[in-house]
Amino acid sequence: MDGFIREFLRELNFGQGVALSFSSINDQYLALARTVRHYLMARWLGTLRRQFETQAKGVAYLSAEYLLGRQLGNALLATGLTDIVEEGLAKCGIDLATLRAQEVEPGLGNGGLGRLAACFIDSLATMSVPCVGYGIRYEYGIFRQTFEDGRQVEQPDNWLALGSPWEFPHPEAAQIVNFAGHTETYEEDGTVRSRWIPGWSVQAIPYNYMVPGYQNGRVNTLRLWSAVATNAFDLRIFNSGDYAEAVRAQTFAENISKVLYPEDSTPQGKELRLQQQYFFVSASIHDFIDNVLPADFDLTHLPDRVIFQLNDTHPVIGVPELMRVLVDEKDFDWDDAWEITKKCFAYTCHTLLPEALEVWSVDLLGRLLPRHLEIIYRINDEFLDEVRERFGDDELRIRRMSIIAEHPERSVRMAYLATVAGSKVNGVAELHSQLLRDKVLPDFDEFYPGKFINVTNGVTPRRFIRLANPALSELITDALGVGWLTDLERLRELEPYAEDEEFKERFRAVKAHNKRRLSRVLVDRDGTSVDDDHLLDVMVKRLHEYKRQTLKLLHIVTLYDRITSGEVKPADIVPRTFIFGAKAAPGYRMAKEIIHLINAVGSVVNADPAVEGRLKVLFPPNYNVTLAEKVIPAADLSEQISLAGKEASGTGNMKFALNGALTIGTDDGANIEIRELVGDDNFFLFGLLEPEVEALYAKGYVPSSFYESDEGLHRAIDMIARGTFSGGDRGVFDGLVSNLLYDDRFMALADYRAYIDAQDEVDKAYLDEDRWTRSAILNVARTGFFSSDRSMRNYIDRIWHTPPSF
Ligand code: KOT
Known part of the structure; x- marks a missing residue:
């Protein structure tokens, strides 16, 4: 503990530049966060080194949203440092709970889809499975909601304002992402090829975040991209002397990662949104090829090294992007490139609502990504040829299955593109997966037997039981011993306790305790309370x-x-x-x-x-x-x-x-x-x-x-x-x-x-x-199935084939 206190004070004095007696709560929080991340650093470097040495296949989880929640408590839990830190801080006259409350959560998601991504990367780290989460470092996350006369008012979520101790920017690893312009054809060795002459570009700067496994010495990486203007922009402007134009151009580029779209399950089809999607997906694919794979890697074997998991259709533009990289940049033959691409993607669908199925107008997509539109057309042509081969000239079926819709305007159906390209397509609960096959994509289910599967969602028990409910966790550990937190089916062993009077009494006391705790929180934040x-x-x-x-x-x-x-x-x-x-x-x-x-x-x-x-x-x-x-x-x-x-x-x-x-x-x-x-x-x-x-x-x-x-x-x-x-x-x-x-x-x-x-x-x-308590205990005992560790095991066994790598 003395070691911890020394490190904490050093961070406070030399990192934050303040003496303990003059430090603010925010100073203390930042110093503590940096101290804790030091403890994780050796594990992080070790994980990265081992990953490079083993060259094991890993997951690249592509998600426009990660709803992470606060980091400090989770990092303490993962390292097992909570008690030492609590005591050490107390010796300095500081209350750990106060510092935890200082953290502003990164709200980089809308709801279920983003939170699921956060649970999944937690489970993969805990299961020692190689994974990089890729996404966007929105400068403003989901809006802060207030009420005025009972009506919702949205305030900007300036989550970075007080400093963000959990991120590691790597400007030296920036990627260039191109947009717009036109394509042109040229001849090479007797074949006509196409190339993209982009109109403008931005830099994608990666920010790395630690994803610590639960007490297993492993730390995976979440890599979120931030947009800044390219040097070319700066130069042009510098030379032109038009300072106002310079700043405008800079703002234009930086807008791409400025704000999370606050729509949940209702995509708006806005150009900036497509820019965001292509921005992070293009940067991520290039990052994986340039920085995760060795320099001399033969991309023919890409499917042995990575599976890009598409978290709904938001990252689907990655499919034509990988084709473009292979065909245009790496000189692959189209058919070979398509064989590789199909093995490298899998798609999770999260909805059935027709209004939530993303489509992009051909007009917009062609303006922003002209080469990708050509590639999508060719994927579609070849796909529809296959359909004709199987079913003959069934024009209705062709129209139904075409990746390109003609009405109400010509547009690209992203879910269809994902389905054609994905090695597997999964729904997120039994009923949903069934309806997906029967109602939303029945032609595709018939065409691709075995492609559609179910993986029921799950949640991480580290955050949602252990961190959120320490009183219940203690009760469970008293009954079962340790180990249940990474093997949640063990909660079954609680079943007999549903008849145990003493256990029931303690269970009720836990609920009552949690109600009082909530009541205190509500009194503090809103002046309301729970009886x-x-x-x-x-x-x-x-x-x-x-x-x-x-x-x-x-x-x-x-x-x-x-x-x-x-x-x-x-x-x-x-x-x-x-x-x-x-x-x-x-x-x-x-x-x-x-x-x-x-x-x-x-x-x-x-x-x-x-x-x-x-x-x-x-x-x-x-x-x-x-x-x-x-x-x-x-x-x-x-x-x-x-x-x-x-x-x-x-x-x-x-x-x-x-x-x-x-x-x-x-x-x-x-x-x-x-x-x-x-x-x-x-x-x-x-x-x-x-x-x-x-x-x-x-x-x-x-x-x-x-x-x-x-x-x-x-x-x-x-x-x-x-x-x-x-x-x-x-x-x-x-x-x-x-x-x-x-x-x-x-x-x-x-x-x-x-x-x-x-x-x-x-x-x-x-x-x-008595009956209620019994039922409540049985709910806990019988729902261990819903650990996201189980979901991840399903994805690994049935889609990814990425075993743990220690
Ligand atoms: C958002 C935009 C387009 C399509 C789907 C969505 C979406 C779906 N956003 N959140 N969801 C929810 O995802 C959760 C995780 O799978 C589900 O549990 C929930 O039912 C979805 O509504």
Whole structure:
């Protein structure tokens, strides 16, 4: 420990340039972070050296998003230094928790997709599998959400402002990324070839981040790219003397990595977004070839050294990029290049929503990446020839399967390109993978037998159990001993403890402790709190109509109606605190109205003395990974209520179950697998099944008919429409109410009654404390399957074939 104190003080004095007695919390945090990263450095260098020596095959995970969460706690856990550091700091009069709270989390993702990438790289490091994560170092991550009069307001997330001790810039390893210009043909050895004359370029500067394995001496790398103007820009400008133009050009280049697009599952097709995608993918592929492979490497063997995993379609432009590198830069024959490329990519699809499937207009793509468009056309021509060979001139089928869509405008279907190029295509939960094959890409499934597989998502137990829930972790370790954190199926051994009175008592104490901890956090950040004796009912996820936050609201309004109408006495209802956490895409109007309504209902319900404090609605702004780590361990009830067939998987659902919350959920995404594992008695299922949803759409869904025929629903909607939550103003939520009554694309009204009935069952179950605790323990014991270590094992065995390399 003395060694630690010495190093910490040295960082503070010589790194930060301040004496302990004059240092700010931020000084102390930065010095501590740098001290901890010193401990990881030898392991990092060792990992890189061994990787180079063994030349083992590795994963290059390509993702436009990484939602990492805070780094300090995870680094301490990985190194096993937490206790030493805590004691050492205490000797200096410093509280470790205060320094941990100083860290601003890198919010370089929107939600599930970005968080999944972070869980996956954690698991790969912990399993000693070679992996480089590639992405973008956004200067501004996901916006900081505030509320003004209950409405969402977005503030810039300046996460780098106070210094970023976890990153290592490497300007000397910059890559040049070209854009625009034109192509020209030329003749060489009697063959006509094409080459790209780019119009402009930017530099991609890599920033490396450590990805420490859990106490295994291994540290992998996350490499995020930052855009800066090229020297050519500077020179031209210097010479022209036009300083204003110089600065404008610089800004133009640097805009590429300036800000994360805050759309989740609704790509906007903006040019800057395509620039971002090509920027990081091109830099990453070149980086792998130039810096990871030895100088004399024969790229014919590239598939033996790397698999580029495409995290949804955002990096798919990497397919024509690798073709371009091989054919145009490395002189490969087209067919040979295509054989190599097909083996080097695999594609994960994360959605089914038609509006989330990315397409780029040919016009835009051709302007920004003219050579890539040519390559895509040729890939498509050859692919469609193969289709014709198999199925004859079936024009409808050709049109359906073409990578190029003709309507409403000529465009490139990125999911099709990924499917044609990928060695495997995977969905993220059983139902999702099935629907992907049956509904979204059935022609491709028929054409490529065996290409489509399922790998159900997972979450890292290091962050979401051990770090987020130390009290539960201690209880588990007391029962099972060590080792479960890297072998999560061992949680099964907890099953007998579901009948053990002493264990149950301790389990309840853990929940109560976590609720009080959350309450303190909420008091500090928002001046709100959670009551000890309330059932804590939580819905935290992006705001999206398909996720149906509105259905949750209809439940709350119904309970409120039961009280205010005198139907039930407050004392006779189970007291509940509802917590919402949700950001809406800034341009998504309906989502923003729903946020406004949640806050409006909260204001009225929380302030109404008739409720006698039995219901409470909290909506802490700016839900992020840091808040998730406090909210999830405190929850009793996990709301996973998307319309069946719409949520690809969900990963929040897994985090709640692993932390001993019971789920109320539809038959959707990974909920299905959770329910199969925990058993029907320990899960509150409700709602239409996916085929029933399809049948109802087909028959013609009339939401107002449900409103007409269900009194509770009628009354709840009328309360909103009448202005109960808007000071009597009927106009405020009119758009939302009309949408529910006349459109309701995600069938909230159709599922209302089933949902209310299931919630009434929840109340009954909660009153039986013993039964509830038993179910909660069984949820923990039976959901070890959802470790991202298991997901990674599936990818390794079935897609990547990248064994551990020690
Ligand atoms: C975003 C843009 C385009 C296509 C898909 C997305 C997307 C999907 N973003 N997040 N997702 C979520 O990914 C999670 C991880 O697989 C899933 O658990 C979740 O259901 C998706 O909605």
